[in-house]
Amino acid sequence: MRCNPRRTAGAPQDTLWDLVVVGGGNAALCAAITAAEAGAKVIILEGAPKPYRGGNSRHTRNFRCMHRGPLSVLTDAYDEDEYFNDLLLVTKGKTDEHLARMVIRTSEECLPWMQAHGVHFQPSLSGTLSLSRTNAFFLGGGKSLVNAYYNTCEDLGVAVVYEAQVTHVGIEGDRFTHAEVTIASAPPVRVRGKAAVLASGGFQSDLDWLTRAWGPAAANFLIRGTPYNRGVVLKDMIDQGSETVGDPTQCHCVAIDGRAPKFDGGICTRLDCVPFSVVVNRDGDRFYNEGEDTWPKRYAIWGRLVAAQPDQVGYAVIDAKSIDLFMPSVFPPIVADTVAELGTKLGIDGAKLARTVAEFNAACRPGRFHPTELDGLATEGLSPPKTNWARPIDQPPFYGYSLRPGVTFTYLGLKVSDTARVQRADGPLANVWAAGEIMAGSILGQGYLAGFGMTIGTVFGRIAGREAAEHVL
Amino acid sequence: MSFDTPALMQEARRQLEICNACRYCEGFCSVFPAMTRNKAFADGDISHLANLCHNCRGCSYSCQYIPPHEFALNIPAALAEVRQDSWERHVWPAPLARAFHERGLVIMLVMVAAITAFFLALHGRAPGEGEGFYAFVAHNTLVAIFAPAFLLPLVGVAIGLVRYWRETGGRRIALADLAGAFGSAARMRNLSGGHGEGCNFEKGDRYSDARRHAHQAMMYGFLLCFAATSAGTLMHYLLDWPAPYPIWSPPKVFGISGGVLMILGGVWLALLKLRADPDLGARRVWGGEMAFVVLLVLIAASGMALYAATGTGAVPALLAFHLGTVLAFFVLLPWSKMVHGFFRLSALIIEEQKKRR
Numbered sequence: 048m049r050c051n052p053r054r055t056a057g058a059p060q061d062t063l064w065d066l067v068v069v070g071g072g073n074a075a076l077c078a079a080i081t082a083a084e085a086g087a088k089v090i091i092l093e094g095a096p097k098p099y100r101g102g103n104s105r106h107t108r109n110f111r112c113m114h115r116g117p118l119s120v121l122t123d124a125y126d127e128d129e130y131f132n133d134l135l136l137v138t139k140g141k142t143d144e145h146l147a148r149m150v151i152r153t154s155e156e157c158l159p160w161m162q163a164h165g166v167h168f169q170p171s172l173s174g175t176l177s178l179s180r181t182n183a184f185f186l187g188g189g190k191s192l193v194n195a196y197y198n199t200c201e202d203l204g205v206a207v208v209y210e211a212q213v214t215h216v217g218i219e220g221d222r223f224t225h226a227e228v229t230i231a232s233a234p235p236v237r238v239r240g241k242a243a244v245l246a247s248g249g250f251q252s253d254l255d256w257l258t259r260a261w262g263p264a265a266a267n268f269l270i271r272g273t274p275y276n277r278g279v280v281l282k283d284m285i286d287q288g289s290e291t292v293g294d295p296t297q298c299h300c301v302a303i304d305g306r307a308p309k310f311d312g313g314i315c316t317r318l319d320c321v322p323f324s325v326v327v328n329r330d331g332d333r334f335y336n337e338g339e340d341t342w343p344k345r346y347a348i349w350g351r352l353v354a355a356q357p358d359q360v361g362y363a364v365i366d367a368k369s370i371d372l373f374m375p376s377v378f379p380p381i382v383a384d385t386v387a388e389l390g391t392k393l394g395i396d397g398a399k400l401a402r403t404v405a406e407f408n409a410a411c412r413p414g415r416f417h418p419t420e421l422d423g424l425a426t427e428g429l430s431p432p433k434t435n436w437a438r439p440i441d442q443p444p445f446y447g448y449s450l451r452p453g454v455t456f457t458y459l460g461l462k463v464s465d466t467a468r469v470q471r472a473d474g475p476l477a478n479v480w481a482a483g484e485i486m487a488g489s490i491l492g493q494g495y496l497a498g499f500g501m502t503i504g505t506v507f508g509r510i511a512g513r514e515a516a517e518h519v520l
Numbered sequence: 521m522s523f524d525t526p527a528l529m530q531e532a533r534r535q536l537e538i539c540n541a542c543r544y545c546e547g548f549c550s551v552f553p554a555m556t557r558n559k560a561f562a563d564g565d566i567s568h569l570a571n572l573c574h575n576c577r578g579c580s581y582s583c584q585y586i587p588p589h590e591f592a593l594n595i596p597a598a599l600a601e602v603r604q605d606s607w608e609r610h611v612w613p614a615p616l617a618r619a620f621h622e623r624g625l626v627i628m629l630v631m632v633a634a635i636t637a638f639f640l641a642l643h644g645r646a647p648g649e650g651e652g653f654y655a656f657v658a659h660n661t662l663v664a665i666f667a668p669a670f671l672l673p674l675v676g677v678a679i680g681l682v683r684y685w686r687e688t689g690g691r692r693i694a695l696a697d698l699a700g701a702f703g704s705a706a707r708m709r710n711l712s713g714g715h716g717e718g719c720n721f722e723k724g725d726r727y728s729d730a731r732r733h734a735h736q737a738m739m740y741g742f743l744l745c746f747a748a749t750s751a752g753t754l755m756h757y758l759l760d761w762p763a764p765y766p767i768w769s770p771p772k773v774f775g776i777s778g779g780v781l782m783i784l785g786g787v788w789l790a791l792l793k794l795r796a797d798p799d800l801g802a803r804r805v806w807g808g809e810m811a812f813v814v815l816l817v818l819i820a821a822s823g824m825a826l827y828a829a830t831g832t833g834a835v836p837a838l839l840a841f842h843l844g845t846v847l848a849f850f851v852l853l854p855w856s857k858m859v860h861g862f863f864r865l866s867a868l869i870i871e872e873q874k875k876r877r
Contacts, residue, residue, distance in 0.1 A: 184544075189584070377541040
């Protein structure tokens with residue numbers, strides 16, 4: 048816990064704060080900084096201990112930014128309509144055009160604001176050249192951004208309390224009065240404030256909730272981000288009548304390395320080998336077209352595909368021809384000289400895997416193979432087919448990876464207005480705003496657009512901080 | 521402590537493979553772009569990355585996988601251990617290296633004291649007949665002691681560099697390699713953090729240029745002192761102009777400015793080192809690294825004191841002490857932190873070569 052007791056005189060519960068910020072990731076920090084710069088006395092209640100501070104922002108790497116010409120590390124231009132169309136494509140229309148366009152338009156002024164508050168950018172990383180026009184990468188990644196913002200908060204005199212789990216948001220009538228907080232397992236205290244910004248993320252780390260929403264298979268899902276997004280505040284607000292948006296049963300789920308940790312594996316657990324693989328399930332059977340489209344357009348559906356297989360596991364098999372065609376995996380692949388031996392090493396029926404691969408190989412046809420474009424090199428007479436990059440798996444050594452569904456975030460969130468105000472059926476709350484993942488479902492109803500979560504968090508964090516400061520000062 | 525190169529390599533390899541799947545740190549320094557050339561890391565690749573690392577720690581403070589995360593990454597320490605081990609394996613003869621790196625402060629102090637005593641005794645028995653310093657120790661005596669003490673250790677370093685070059689796949693040096701490498705070293709580009717605000721050394725996750733500037737003062741101060749000695753040598757042999765030299769002469773101008781810079785830079789580096797997290801470096805050699813900084817400060821300070829004491833009765837003792845520090849520096853050169861300069865420059869040159877391949 049670091050709460051600047053000298054500056055704020057006493058424990059968090061001894062002060063009537065101008066603004067209580069619940070959560071400690073990107074959106075929370077943007078709100079706290081904006082309000083503190085306007086002169087508000089701000090406290091951040093971060094549920095995680097200091098090494099894990101920052102929520103899922105810790106694992107991010109860029110934010111998607113509109114720009115009318117070259118801007119910082121961003122090349123060329125990316126205008127509002129193109130950005131909005133990209134969003135429409137991934138959400139299949141499940142978005143709020145008014146809010147979405149506001150976020151997109153505001154993203155342009157965010158970049159210099161972020162730089163002015165200590166964030167450094169770098170050119171897009173090797174292997175991500177396709178994003179160099181649309182996404183500005185943080186030098187050092189999201190944790191570096193989080194560090195910069197915490198340092199800015201410290202310089203501004205914002206009080207920060209770690210391991211501060213908010214269990215209840217106290218509301219009287221339409222007004223926030225206090226947050227009930229358990230700080231580092233001590234007895235609960237009431238932190239009183241004139242306004243609140245809720246930026247405590249979704250519920251994807253609460254496996255019981257996830258299982259209730261999705262079904263029993265969710266028990267086998269891996270959670271890619273922080274273990275601290277358990278949706279306690281989200282649920283508390285819903286119980287108190289706040290309006291919600293987003294499908295409560297759905298989460299964004301991608302196929303990741305099956306050996307990844309249960310929580311917090313982050314970016315490096317991704318596996319980009321599927322388009323060059325044969326993918327089988329626990330029983331050694333193929334179940335989907337591995338070459339349907341390029342990986343950036345397909346990795347999200349593979350989370351669901353694997354989730355639908357027995358035991359929620361898949362196995363991707365490649366041969367020596369393909370090992371250098373994709374980004375390295377976090378753990379070395381399983382290696383064997385024959386497909387059957389590889390199957391045994393992967394823990395499945397080796398003879399069955401060898402038969403499946405032999406059938407696949409027999410269905411491959413000669414043709415031009417091109418790893419970075421849809422090459423149309425397809426199988427014939429195979430079900431399911433592989434419609435691109437279908438080369439025989441025949442050159443040892445053979446490599447295998449296990450795949451599991453990895454949950455990135457949940458869609459259920461608080462409904463907000465364009466000033467980030469939290470709504471109830473009878474109208475908006477007077478002094479409660481929300482920002483970040485907890486309200487992102489308002490804009491992102493389905494799918495995901497790389498870097499858009501950080502854009503929503505930054506835009507709405509700053510709006511929430513500004514509105515809250517105006518309200519109390 | 522036992523030396524287990526395979527274990528150090530394996531731990532660094534485990535960490536680098538995780539790093540290489542993330543790549544968020546590409547913009548900080550030369551290590552990360554170099555890493556992306558590989559999918560699997562041979563020992564030579566790891567040695568190369570380790571010597572390319574300037575221990576700026578930017579990656580560590582930005583890393584979402586440092587302890588308590590189960591991946592437990594500590595890239596600055598893992599590379600520092602491999603780097604240290606690479607010097608100790610390669611520089612000849614190896615056993616001396618291990619001794620100094622781990623018990624540097626004691627060895628350094630004993631050595632300086634012994635050599636100082638030796639010169640005092642030498643002065644008592646056979647004072648020189650020349651002017652200035654040479655009135656205390658004859659010029660030829662100094663040359664007879666210092667020439668081998670300077671050259672033999674350099675042979676040890678040269679052997680180490682040849683072995684290192686082989687292990688890391690270095691090639692014949694081209695002019696462009698030197699331009700790139702010296703350009704990086706002259707500006708300490710790899711301590712800039714990539715964004716120009718410096719590294720994470722003494723201020724935790726805040727950036728600071730202090731270490732870069734302190735190192736610049738030390739490096740350029742050292743080079744100026746070296747230039748002063750070289751100028752004196754040339755003037756002695758080519759111009760037949762023995763010391764003492766006047767204040768405006770190159771040995772004095774270079775020596776005084778260099779001495780001041782070395783003292784400032786060295787004290788600053790030592791203070792920064794006291795405030796930095798020792799767990800982000802090779803912990804077992806913390807003392808040896810500190811001893812090396814202290815020795816450089818002692819060399820410069822005793823040299824400046826000697827100059828200030830010209831004509832007083834303090835000169836014999838100060839001269840003996842100064843010569844003691846300088847001789848200790850030379851004798852210990854292959855086995856002290858001084859080798860970092862040779863190896864890091866080699867790594868920068870080799871990196872220029874690998875970048876172009």
